[in-house]
Amino acid sequence: MKIVAWNVNSLKVRLPQLLDFLATRLPDVVCLQETKLTDENFPVAEIEAAGYHVAYSGQKTYNGVAILSRAPLSDVVTGIANFNDELKRVIAATIEGVRIVCVYCPNGQSLDSDKYAYKLAWFDALIAWLKDELTRHPKLAVLGDYNIAPDDRDVHDPAMWVDGILVSDAERARFQGLLALGLQDSFRLFDQPEKIFSWWDYRMLGFRRNQGLRIDHILLTQPLAQACISSTVDREMRKLERPSDHAPVVAEINLAV
DNA sequence: ATGGCGCCACATTGGCGA
Numbered sequence: 001m002k003i004v005a006w007n008v009n010s011l012k013v014r015l016p017q018l019l020d021f022l023a024t025r026l027p028d029v030v031c032l033q034e035t036k037l038t039d040e041n042f043p044v045a046e047i048e049a050a051g052y053h054v055a056y057s058g059q060k061t062y063n064g065v066a067i068l069s070r071a072p073l074s075d076v077v078t079g080i081a082n083f084n085d086e087l088k089r090v091i092a093a094t095i096e097g098v099r100i101v102c103v104y105c106p107n108g109q110s111l112d113s114d115k116y117a118y119k120l121a122w123f124d125a126l127i128a129w130l131k132d133e134l135t136r137h138p139k140l141a142v143l144g145d146y147n148i149a150p151d152d153r154d155v156h157d158p159a160m161w162v163d164g165i166l167v168s169d170a171e172r173a174r175f176q177g178l179l180a181l182g183l184q185d186s187f188r189l190f191d192q193p194e195k196i197f198s199w200w201d202y203r204m205l206g207f208r209r210n211q212g213l214r215i216d217h218i219l220l221t222q223p224l225a226q227a228c229i230s231s232t233v234d235r236e237m238r239k240l241e242r243p244s245d246h247a248p249v250v251a252e253i254n255l256a257v
Numbered sequence: 258a259t260g261g262c263g264c265c266a267c268a269t270t271g272g273c274g275a
Contacts, residue, residue, distance in 0.1 A: 202263055242263085
């Protein structure tokens with residue numbers, strides 16, 4: 001099972017790239033973030049024509065998440081249980097016995113912003129919810145844009161970013177809180193080259209200079225982690241005309257094991 | 258040099274992302 005997380009930064013703009021991605025990479029599951037589409041505007045027909053089932057939860061202008069799958073989806077849930085949030089950031093579904101949780105975690109804006117306090121509270125709610133979900137779903141994957149670079153290896157210039165948004169101690173503590181639930185960062189299951197990132201600023205020739213951050217992650221419970229055979233970033237998508245500022249992150253899991 | 262780019266909408270400028 002090849003599973004993908006990709007922040008598309010507007011599905012309306014990126015739909016042709018998504019359809020090309022589906023046709024060429026042949027993923028089994030794709031979790032999208034920042035679709036920026038209301039549900040009535042979601043391109044269901046185009047995605048179904050490409051051979052995928054789809055579940056989605058969106059809103060105008062901001063946020064919006066979706067799960068695409070070759071196999072049927074069941075038990076679709078949106079949002080975090082017991083956490084009131086009008087922002088469409090979470091959708092979950094079961095696919096071939098694997099619980100897939102698609103997340104678009106808050107950005108936080110800056111450390112002195114109300115949005116930062118919301119980000120930390122949001123992660124606390126996510127952790128509490130997943131702790132409960134894990135009691136029912138031994139095979140569970142959490143994929144998406146976490147807006148956290150877990151450690152300095154995930155930052156192009158740690159000195160420049162020190163104590164800033166996306167790398168602050170409190171944010172990294174939330175990421176560790178997810179790992180403490182028994183989830184594993186699939187990327188770090190393998191020896192990886194240095195300076196692998198999943199997001200690059202549109203400005204300042206960020207991608208060409210590889211001035212990026214690794215903030216998009218695929219976390220796996222132990223039964224999936226031990227069956228995981230690769231975890232990579234699809235940088236080619238960032239090289240296209242009118243790219244998203246995020247590249248897809250990809251993990252392959254051998255469910256036969 | 259806190260700007261820059263890209264997307265969206267109560268649009269031709271401002272909010273937001275990261």
